[in-house]
Amino acid sequence: MSNHFADRLCESVKTRKTSLIVGLDPVYNRLPTAITGHRQMNDEFDAAAAVDAIFDFCTQTMRIIAPMVPGVKINIAYFEKYLWEGIETYYSLINEADDLGLEIIGDVKRGDIGHTAELYASAHLENPELTGLEDTITPDAITVNGYTGADGIEPFAEMATKQGKGIFVLVRTSNSSAAAIQDFTDTDGQRMYEKLAELVSEIANKPERIGKNGYSNVGMVVGGTSPDVTTALRRKYGKIWFLVPGYGSQGASAADCIRFCKPDGTGALINASRSIIYAYEKPQYKGLFGDDWKKCIEQAVIDAKIDLATAMQAKL
Amino acid sequence: MSNHFADRLCESVKTRKTSLIVGLDPVYNRLPTAITGHRQMNDEFDAAAAVDAIFDFCTQTMRIIAPMVPGVKINIAYFEKYLWEGIETYYSLINEADDLGLEIIGDVKRGDIGHTAELYASAHLENPELTGLEDTITPDAITVNGYTGADGIEPFAEMATKQGKGIFVLVRTSNSSAAAIQDFTDTDGQRMYEKLAELVSEIANKPERIGKNGYSNVGMVVGGTSPDVTTALRRKYGKIWFLVPGYGSQGASAADCIRFCKPDGTGALINASRSIIYAYEKPQYKGLFGDDWKKCIEQAVIDAKIDLATAMQAKL
Numbered sequence: 001m002s003n004h005f006a007d008r009l010c011e012s013v014k015t016r017k018t019s020l021i022v023g024l025d026p027v028y029n030r031l032p033t034a035i036t037g038h039r040q041m042n043d044e045f046d047a048a049a050a051v052d053a054i055f056d057f058c059t060q061t062m063r064i065i066a067p068m069v070p071g072v073k074i075n076i077a078y079f080e081k082y083l084w085e086g087i088e089t090y091y092s093l094i095n096e097a098d099d100l101g102l103e104i105i106g107d108v109k110r111g112d113i114g115h116t117a118e119l120y121a122s123a124h125l126e127n128p129e130l131t132g133l134e135d136t137i138t139p140d141a142i143t144v145n146g147y148t149g150a151d152g153i154e155p156f157a158e159m160a161t162k163q164g165k166g167i168f169v170l171v172r173t174s175n176s177s178a179a180a181i182q183d184f185t186d187t188d189g190q191r192m193y194e195k196l197a198e199l200v201s202e203i204a205n206k207p208e209r210i211g212k213n214g215y216s217n218v219g220m221v222v223g224g225t226s227p228d229v230t231t232a233l234r235r236k237y238g239k240i241w242f243l244v245p246g247y248g249s250q251g252a253s254a255a256d257c258i259r260f261c262k263p264d265g266t267g268a269l270i271n272a273s274r275s276i277i278y279a280y281e282k283p284q285y286k287g288l289f290g291d292d293w294k295k296c297i298e299q300a301v302i303d304a305k306i307d308l309a310t311a312m313q314a315k316l
Numbered sequence: 317m318s319n320h321f322a323d324r325l326c327e328s329v330k331t332r333k334t335s336l337i338v339g340l341d342p343v344y345n346r347l348p349t350a351i352t353g354h355r356q357m358n359d360e361f362d363a364a365a366a367v368d369a370i371f372d373f374c375t376q377t378m379r380i381i382a383p384m385v386p387g388v389k390i391n392i393a394y395f396e397k398y399l400w401e402g403i404e405t406y407y408s409l410i411n412e413a414d415d416l417g418l419e420i421i422g423d424v425k426r427g428d429i430g431h432t433a434e435l436y437a438s439a440h441l442e443n444p445e446l447t448g449l450e451d452t453i454t455p456d457a458i459t460v461n462g463y464t465g466a467d468g469i470e471p472f473a474e475m476a477t478k479q480g481k482g483i484f485v486l487v488r489t490s491n492s493s494a495a496a497i498q499d500f501t502d503t504d505g506q507r508m509y510e511k512l513a514e515l516v517s518e519i520a521n522k523p524e525r526i527g528k529n530g531y532s533n534v535g536m537v538v539g540g541t542s543p544d545v546t547t548a549l550r551r552k553y554g555k556i557w558f559l560v561p562g563y564g565s566q567g568a569s570a571a572d573c574i575r576f577c578k579p580d581g582t583g584a585l586i587n588a589s590r591s592i593i594y595a596y597e598k599p600q601y602k603g604l605f606g607d608d609w610k611k612c613i614e615q616a617v618i619d620a621k622i623d624l625a626t627a628m629q630a631k632l
Contacts, residue, residue: 025432047448077432080439083407083449088400109428111461113491116341116393123396132363133399145427147463147486149493170463175429177465184511187503195500 005103005140005166006215006241010266012070012103018305019261021071021105023245023273024061024093026054026078030278032293035060051082051089059096061277064294068301071103073243073271074139091136104139105243105269109170111145113152121159125167141166143221143243146196150203157203157218166217168243169200171233174223174250193229201237213266215239222260224252224270230259234267242268248275248304254311263316270308276300321419321456321482322531322557326582328386328419334621335577337421338381339389339561339589340409342370346594348609351376367398367405375412377593380610384617387419389559389587390455407452420455421559421585425486427461429468437475441483457482459537459559462512466519473519473534482533484559485516487549490539490568509545517553529582531555538576540568540586546575550583558584564591564620570627579632586624592616 002008013019028036028044031053036042041053062072074093079086090106097104110120124142128134141160146153146169156167172182172193184192197220203209204218211217219241222233233242242260246252247270260268279285279300280293289295318324329335344352344360347369352358357369378388390409395402406422413420426436440458444450457476462469462485472483488498488509500508513536519525520534527533535557538549549558558576562568563586576584595601595616596609605611 043447045446047444047446050446075432077426077428077435077439081435082446083439083444083452084400084404085448086439087403091399109426109461110393111427112393112425113489116391119393119397123393123399123402128363128399130361130363130366130398131359132401136399145425145461145463147461147497148489148491149495149497151491151493173429173464175464175467177467179465180515181463181465181508181512184500184502184508186501192497192500192508196497199496 002211003164004211005160005164005217007211007213008103008140009070009241009269010213010215013266016068016070017265018069018308019258019265019268019270020069020301020304020308021073021269021271022061022065022069022276022301023073023075023107023271024058024078024277025075025273026058026277028053030281031057032280034291034293047082047085051085054078055089055092058093060294061297062097062100062102064298065301066100066102068305069102071105071140071269072097073105073107073273075107075273094139095135095137098137103141105168106139106142108142109145110142110156111148111152113148114155117152117155118159121156125156125159125163125165139165141168143167144169146170146200150199153200153203157209160217161209166219166241168219168221168241169196171197171200171220172222172226172229174225174246174252197233197237201240204240210239215241215267219243221245224257224260225250227256227259230256234260240267244268244270248272254307255314258308258311258315261312265312272304276304318527319480320527321476321480321533323527323529324419324456325386325557325585326529326531329582332384332386333581334385334624335574335581335584335586336385336617336620336624337387337389337585337587338377338385338592338617339391339423339587340374340377340593341391341394341589342374342593343394344369346597347373348596350607350609363398363401367401370394371405371408374409376610377613378413378416378418380614381592381617382416382418384621385418387421387456387585388413389421389423389589391423391589410455411451411453414453419457421484422455422458424458425461426458427463427468429464430471433468433471434475437472441472441475441479441481455481457484459483460485462486462516466515469516469519473525476533477525482535482557484535484537484557485512487513487516487536488538488542488545490541490562494539513549513553517556520556526555531557531583535559537561540573540576543572543575546572550576556583560584560586564588570623571630574624574627574631577628581628588620592620
């Protein structure tokens, strides 16, 4: 396995023949009753029971998807809700995901400057060498908020590079109110997010960050819902991996999302969360597989892969 | 005690006669040897020993400062470094600070949109009603990163208002590379941070957020190092509490910082971290008090309060 994050992504995307990754956003009340009905996990108001159920669900889900997709994105907010109990579960899941050979993106959106940024980078990208935590591993990459500028991004990029890992910096999000800030436009017609993308690109293009496939370990998060944004960024930043939320439940189509991919399929990770992990709630899958929630998830992954592959073929 | 965060701040700032708050950024290697020399806390590579030492240091420090300052800012990154062990310690410290009557700002800089933002808001502002976590309380206010726009700020503001708590949104940070992003200027000459301030102000000015002293529970984080920025923001946003980092070790003077205060001394919390909590490292205090690290911290707080009061007097 390569010790460069971007090279591992290339390999894994080519082997699994897809840019699709699965986002784990587990909410106790939406878990299958086969899990929450278990007598040790049937109390949503008991922190230990709730995180056990979430751990069980996520682990079983990852076993289903691991042979089919290059990675998972784990959203730490769903774990922070359970305070330290949740954080322990979050790191346990990372160990499980690693055993399954998945690339793991910790969706933590941390951001700060100086020593504080270094500490966040250490917590989320460095495997702790501390008695009591020595068996814990950290994600292969994390998401970073870059509002504080280069000072706030570089400590994360440095740590990621040292550890053979990666970061994805939030550049353009797909929520409706993002434009007020991120599309703020200067006298030269440059937008705020374009300025930030430029700044991320400078950090990403340092020679020590580029892998043998020509990609940097420093990437960008860009929502899939604005096709014009997408095409321009893909063309301009050839060395960048894009992490693309918004496919599936959030309304971005396969055609929108695959604009971030190069013709060989590399260059973007297209994330679907709820449309996959809660597939068993949908009549289309329930009708086919009844209460077999795992089969529903498996089929949803297959369908999403076909959807993306078809869109990719149509583009070529 | 008022159930409106901004009113509690007014009361506490007036009672303590200062805008100074103390930032807890505890690094094991800088703790007094009286603590790290203890046989149960003398191994920096043992997670439990390290967090015990940090907890002990912060608790003792808070006992010294509680009668003198309105609040503490606890930087969660210093705890996240110890993963779930650190997070448990972070929440334990909040309980201690609350017992001491301090207003507690969780410096967490979380930011996201939609359901994810709601979960972060719940983790950091709502007292958990979960078996196993029921004795835990959350901070009085947290810092929030607003790069995603109103969608990313409102869920935090809503939760804070519901809980009688507050938020401080990052508007202008004082690090050297912040300008590239935050001073980005549009065709009308408006800067990025001014745009964000405007947006925060709209959220802050909703009637349900304004307390009896006329301040909102939604405030802004603005670095103390740019006097022109400060004066303009203070004049424009009368209902806003500013959280001002940068006083002390980071180079902002008392005169710079008190520009954020109104003539009655309310309207700003001026944070000093390292210059206070590591006062015992400085020759000026060591010379006076020898190894009595607590006396050094106490004196540093007194000196900082006098420094700010003098600057305030000179301004009036």
